[in-house]
Amino acid sequence: MSVISEKVKDAWVAFSAGTAKGYAVDIAAELGVTEGELVASGCGRNVVRLDTDWGDLIARLEDLGEVMILTRNKNVVHEKTGTFGNASIGGEMGLVLNGDVDLRLFLGRWGHGFAVETQNAKSGRRRSIQFYDHDGTAIHKVFLTANSNADAYDALVADYRLENQAPGIDVLPSLPKPVTRSDDDVDVENLRAHWQRMTDVHQFHSLLKDFNVSRHQGLRLVGRDLAERLEPGSLRIVLESAAQSGLSIMVFVGNGGAIQIHTGPVENIREMGDWINVMDPRFTLHLRNDLIAEAWLVRKPIREGVVTTVELYDAEFSNFAILCGERAPKSPENPEWQKLAEGLPRFDGTQAAVAE
Secondary structure (H helix, E strand, O other), rough: OOOOHHHHHHHHHHOOOOOOOHHHHHHHOOOHHHHHHHHOOOOOOOOOEEEHHHHHHHHHHHHOOOOEEEEEEEEEEEEEEEOOOOOOEEEEEEEEEEEEEEEEEEEEEEEEEEEEEEEEOOOEEEEEEEEEEEEOOOOEEEEEEEEHHHHHHHHHHHHHHHHOOOOOOOOOOOOOOOOOOOHHHHOHHHHHHHOOOOOHHHHHHHHHHHHOOOOOHHHHHOOOEEEEEEEEOOHHHHHHHHHHHHHOOOEEEEEEOEEEEEEEEEEEEEEEOEEEEEOOOOOOOOOOEEOOEEEEEEEEEEEEEEEEEEEOOOOOOEEEEEEEEEOOOOOOOOOHHHHHOOOOEEEEOOOOOOOO
């Protein structure tokens, strides 16, 4: 285990006692460590290091009953309240499809897991299961609620508790970004042809991989009939319009190890400083509006027509959130969503014509 400084240990004690200001990820950054290292400094006290058989552990989360799950990246936090169940694990891939708990899990990126107990000035005692990447970056967190099964939590922690509870973890350097083709080396016409021949949205990732292009690069090159840049303020329009109309939407937020999905209406949209928020009883979203460097309207062919997505990118051209309309499998896209998305203002300042 890496050596943990007394400064880091003291910071964790203050944070977990509820006396420190700020979030764990921000406190860790100020100290020059990862959030995972900060949390691991509490092992042997209020943090329990857990076994690395993530598939088996995930299957046991159903026993907890109602929980609040959290997945984030550096630009957005996505929180849902629901119950685990209907989990399927195949090698390094995992799915949880249980209504409000809708997750895609990439378990090869999961390096560390902890049971964590802290105090919060507003909510009091907080208990959670937290998972981190090999580099110490948070992947996914599961928090108990007032309706959770506390006995099941205690049993899970006891069953998956590792013998080694020494403070600290060994972290790896972050993985390098994938190297893609230069624009000049991309056969754009072939990319367009294969894009237009898709029959399912899940073929999109394979398409980009086959052509060795990044997601943002593909949008830039493929042509405006398939991808158009939007005004960055399009997110606010989407959320407020959906709230006003009651339109059911899907909101995808992910990182290297997990994607978390909200499906349903949104109601309470609030802008506070640089943040735009959804503040609903069982779904909250906190997104740094000022970090939306680019927004794109993307059209992906399916057998039933087309799926239209609104995709958000930061200054490093990394995708950090995707929105679309709710759609049942093998069903066409909701025309009300399509009307909303196609009517969003384009980056050149023009308002798109809205189909009747």
